[in-house]
Every structure is written in C-alpha cells, then in structure tokens.
Amino acid sequence: MTQQETNTASGLFLTFEGIDGSGKSTQCKRLAASLRAAGHDVILTREPGGSPGAEEIRRMVLEGNPDRWSAETEILLFTAARRDHLERTILPALEAGKVVICDRFADSTRMYQGMSRGDLRATVDQLHALMIGREPDLTMLIDMDPAVGLSRAKGRQGTEERFEDFGIGLQEKMRAGFLTLAKEFAGRFRVIDGVQDIDTVAADILRHATDALAIEAGSDQP
Ligand code: ADP
Numbered sequence: 397m398t399q400q401e402t403n404t405a406s407g408l409f410l411t412f413e414g415i416d417g418s419g420k421s422t423q424c425k426r427l428a429a430s431l432r433a434a435g436h437d438v439i440l441t442r443e444p445g446g447s448p449g450a451e452e453i454r455r456m457v458l459e460g461n462p463d464r465w466s467a468e469t470e471i472l473l474f475t476a477a478r479r480d481h482l483e484r485t486i487l488p489a490l491e492a493g494k495v496v497i498c499d500r501f502a503d504s505t506r507m508y509q510g511m512s513r514g515d516l517r518a519t520v521d522q523l524h525a526l527m528i529g530r531e532p533d534l535t536m537l538i539d540m541d542p543a544v545g546l547s548r549a550k551g552r553q554g555t556e557e558r559f560e561d562f563g564i565g566l567q568e569k570m571r572a573g574f575l576t577l578a579k580e581f582a583g584r585f586r587v588i589d590g591v592q593d594i595d596t597v598a599a600d601i602l603r604h605a606t607d608a609l610a611i612e613a614g615s616d617q618p
C-alpha cells in the first residue's frame with residue numbers, strides 16, 4: 397500500500413478524539429444513526445481494534461500488566477493494530493464510498509504514547525508516516541474538564557482500566573495536548589464542548605459532519 401493508494405479512497409473518514417469519558421463512543425453511535433437515517437452508508441469502528449487482528453492486539457495492550465510493554469513497544473503495537481484496521485476495514489469501506497466513523501485513531505497515539513511516558517511524538521509520527529500515511533478527513537475533538545470525563549468514565553464497569561487509571565494529572569496533560577493538536581491540524585479538527593447535554597453535543601457534531609459531506613459531494617461533481 398503506497399501513500400498514493402491510500403489517498404484514492406472516495407468516502408468520508410471521520411474520527412472522534414478526546415480524553416477518557418468525554419462521550420466519544422456515545423456520540424459515534426449517535427452520529428452513525430443520524431447519518432444512516434439520512435441515507436448514508438456508514439461503518440462504525442474503533443481503535444485500538446476494528447478488525448479481528450487489531451482486536452487481538454487491543455486485548456494485549458489494554459488488559460494485563462501494562463508494565464510488560466516499554467513505551468516504544470506500545471507505539472509499535474498500537475501502530476500494528478492500526479495498520480491491520482486500515483487495510484482490512486477502513487480503506488475497503490472508503491473505496492466503496494462509505495462514511496467511516498472511528499472512535500479514536502492516530503491522534504490518540506500522538507497523545508497517549510507520544511506524551512505520557514516521555515516525549516516520543518517524533519517516533520509516533522515517523523512510524524505513522526511509514527506504516528499508516530493517512531489522516532482522517534474530519535476529526536471531532538470532544539473537549540471537557542477532565543474531572544467531568546473521569547467521573548463519567550469511572551461509572552463504567554470493565555477490565556480495560558489501564559489508561560483511565562492514569563488519573564487527573566495525565567488527563568489534564570492530554571486535554572491540553574489535544575487542544576494543541578487541534579491547532580496543528582486546524583483544517584480537519586473541530587472542537588466540540590463536551591460538557592453540554594448529549595443532544596446538544598450530537599447536534600453540534602452532526603452540523604460539522606453534514607458540512608463536510610456537502611463539500612465532499614460537491615468535489616465529486618465533474
Ligand atoms: P468515551 O467513549 O469518550 O470514553 P462514553 O461515550 O463512554 O465516553 O461516555 C462516558 C459516560 O458518560 C457514559 O456513561 C455516557 O452515557 C455518559 N455521557 C456521555 N455523554 C454525556 C453527556 N453529554 N452528558 C452526560 N453524560 C454523558
């Protein structure tokens with residue numbers, strides 16, 4: 397898969413980013429339902445995961461003793477999962493003209509692996525350029541005070557506690573990092589106020605997605 401091949405896709409690739417508990421999975425589902433109701437062919441997927449092989453890697457990175465991976469190995473694992481997901485799920489759907497909604501993507505690796513255990517952002521970016529070479533068309537950053545996100549996330553049950561357990565300090569750093577990233581990739585990022593109620597957040601997101609789909613449809617005209 398060359399860089400050129402990854403850019404021939406004609407659907408819309410939309411990702412959600414933000415700290416744990418910010419409402420990404422809730423809003424991914426809401427957007428998928430709204431776009432399907434409007435007649436779009438939508439694939440809803442997530443990272444790490446989204447293909448059988450990548451889901452296996454998800455279990456390796458999110459369950460068990462996290463200290464068994466160095467920061468560098470973790471970057472390789474998340475990138476390996478992403479490559480499989482891209483090859484087997486994302487690109488085939490985009491080539492078929494579908495809307496792909498993905499709960500987290502490479503921006504999460506830029507933040508969590510790039511910032512949480514030393515400054516490894518350059519390593520993340522190099523591996524991304526070599527093995528992924530594709531950015532989303534549009535990224536919804538659901539922004540909020542981490543105290544709100546953490547209290548919402550802690551309300552959930554599950555075995556995937558690893559990153560949520562990093563606590564408020566790291567989540568503050570991630571929030572600031574995501575807002576900086578939104579400026580770095582200003583063309584594709586939309587910052588959404590995630591403290592609002594679910595319906596208001598969903599309406600903001602739908603407006604941005606509808607705008608992007610209208611531009612996409614316009615660019616398909618001869
Ligand atoms: P994420 O996928 O970002 O971790 P979730 O979508 O799982 O976040 O949401 C975390 C929790 O907060 C869930 O219990 C969800 O029902 C709740 N929640 C999501 N959005 C809102 C909102 N706007 N207001 C109040 N609660 C919310």
Ligand code: TYD
Pocket residue numbers: 415416417418420421443444458474499500501502504505506508509549556558559560
């Ligand atoms: P996710 O299931 O989206 O968690 P949440 O719903 O709590 O936001 O993601 C699981 C964890 O994986 C999350 O804490 C962030 C982490 N993660 C990384 O560290 N790097 C990555 O590249 C991705 C995609 C996720």
